[in-house]
Amino acid sequence: MSAPATGQLPVVVIGAGPIGLAAAAHLVERGIEPLVLEAGPAAGSAVRDWAHVRLFSPWAEVTDPAAEKLLAPAGWVRPDGATYPTGGDWAEQYLQPLADALGDKVRYGTTVTGVARAGRDRIVDSGRDEQPFTVHLRLPDGREERLAARAVIDASGTWSTPGPMGANGLPALGENASADRISYRVPDLEDPAVRARYGGKRTAVVGSGASAFTTLAYLAELAKEEKGTHAVWILRRGIGADTYGGGEADQLPARGALGLRAKAAVENGYASAATGFRTEAVERDADGRLIIVAEDGRRLDPVHEIIVLTGFRPDLSFLSEVRLGLDERLQAPTALAPLIDPNVHSCGTVYPHGVNELSHPERDVYLVGMKSYGRAPTFLAMTGYEQVRSITAAIAGDREAAERVELTLQETGVCGGAGLFDDPDAAQGSAGGGCCAAPTTLQIGIGAPVSSGGC
Template sequence: MSQQQLPVVVIGAGPAGLAAAAHLVERGLEPLVLEAGSTAGSAVREWGHVRLFSTWSEVVDPAAEKLLAPTGWVKPDGATYPSGADWAEQYLQPLADVLGDKVRYGATVTGVSRVGRDRIVDADREAQPFTVRIRLADASEQRVLAHAVIDASGTWATPSPIGGDGLPALGEKAASDRISYRVPDLDNPAVRARYAGKRTAVIGSGASAFTALATLAALSTSDDGTGTHALWVLRRGISGSTFGGGTADQLPARGALGLAAKAAVDHGHADAVTGFRTDAIEHDGEQLVLVGDDGRRLDPVDEVIVLTGLRPDLSFLAELRLGLDERLQAPVELAPLIDPNQHSCGTVYPHGVNELSHPEKDVYLVGMKSYGRAPTFLAMTGYEQVRSIAAALAGDREAAERVELTLPETGVCGGAGLFDEPEANPADGGGCCATPSTLTLGIGAPAPSGSC
């Protein structure tokens, strides 16, 4: 079999990975999607209780919709907001089912290289196909040969730690039974009991932190939540852009999410601590104390929720020649477009194969993983990425370089997060295009929230 006859291996059966497969099929190319979990959208299902701030019309890929249409699949109401569970069950799984044996479950990718070539060897490198090492559910190993590799494995499995220096705080591991790195699902009785009536520190300033604050505020007003209180720990100060774009955001639910977090503070359900970078976590009896790198010690809390962003796992790509920005761990051509230290008003510029290419030909990081540690990702961005890449792999350079996406604006400057903000943004002092509205939201149910 020639290299061109080999499949394009897609790592991950999430939104970007399955969209990539749909575009490859549309282009007459053969995809093979390798998914570590037992279902499509395994990572999405883990935050299934969180509602997206994009509508159904913005989270269904056009090529995927074409594949689904002949099966009788009916697209949900485009004006409504799906939860993660809705997205997985009503879209991702049906799409994977249509792809059939082009999707393999229980296949964890443990390494990618060129056949007979480690990353040092130059000779005939591009003439060799890719070899993708996988570990199956029964712990056996296999190799798969590929013409190209699209890594859509995301960043969900590698949340950032508490430490303000990017490292785990001293004592973080020892206190792991009282620390969560996810937005709590209060419909789960065990999770609800964990936070009801407790004092919880929420560390982070992006969409996930907003969701957690609104969720805990709602719990504090319920019959079983008396005494529930949040301590919101921010590494920066609070400015006009802290809560996002408010009513100026072109994704209304995203703007409402920031306002819900503001309401939690305004109504006394959460106290904000600013300019605090955690250096250590100490035990105080049955409670935990956060210690800052400036020596400050916060009042004891019962639980800690860490939502300081996500980071890519690059370990299984170590034998490939990737061109990554030294700070964001995103492709070097893409990094300036998404850098939260520089990105200001307007939108992230739509991008495709040119910005996503690496020194290693025919290897692409897409979706959340392509953004490395940057926060501003939307599902529709990933769909445009894989459309462009599939066109390039099919030899249609004109289509690959054509921009077919307009992104909604945040309504703020200074890198306000569109996804889970890793707090990599600069300190206060940047300008703001539109100060969030002073609208007061009632606390009773969290606003549409979380991601995409």
């Protein structure tokens, strides 16, 4: 029996998170068979790891239009668009129902270990574009499997590869050896075991973004109840006017409030700051506590635990046999990198983009969502939804729709984290809400703009 024509093969989508599932919904809308491969046991497995953290963006900005159409026949109704979900809300009330609607088009417990052109390693040119992709899988029982695909959309994100604490981008000396005392996630202090881990202890928090703000605020609240709890905030830069974000002037109230709570944690003595500190090593003292050493030789007083929140980076190991065009700094697609450089852009100043910016030398392979941004922290969910709308149009042969990139983005601010609220009322929508500030419409080509947002 002859092998099926490439056009009859499914499009493999790696990752059943927000962007991967949206890609599948757009493929279904286009009449193209998707196959979503998720390493975890459920939809949004990475999102569930931060289920206790609230998004900066409201429901209206974190659902995809094609996905909503797919969900509608089952009676699904989007939650109040002006309210802000937690990661757990997002996973349970939207991502899992969407995956369920896709049915057997989603496979769980399936890890992608390699992607290549059938019969061609990355060196071979001859006949390359005519060959389908072969996707190598590892199943839950350890068995291996191979699948053929007409195209591959990698929406696996960056959650599995957090940045280390070493100032040079590599693990600090002794960091791996102290793994039992180091976490790379915002702690869930509602969990008794996690609460016991940090309660009454000195904890170093490494990082300067929203996740660090959230953690400092959490630990400050714990310090009010558990005597001896203290945070040591380690920053590579000094503390300046913009260290805590926009505060009361921030047009995203949730983010502004979060920065103010982090500032209060320091000013009220629940946290102390070590500034201009570039970590070189982690040592242990005679009592087993951790001593963090800077490149300039400074040594901090011992801590019991360390929480490293220095961002994330893409795992490109299973893509080694396909030809990717990536920026040497950000590890993002070459044409996209200048648009998302965090030294220049915030989430709202990223120019709308689609298949043209996301294409690689290897035809029909795409990195989308957070993974497409490489090491840049400026990603918006609605940007990812627009990415997959454009890409699926291109796969379907509709170049006009693929190149018609339209998006209404929020201006100002880096929106890569999640919000923290003092009371339930603060989680409601407000003027100037969304991910950043008042929306500005950016449009290319024909058609009316669609709404955007979502961190």
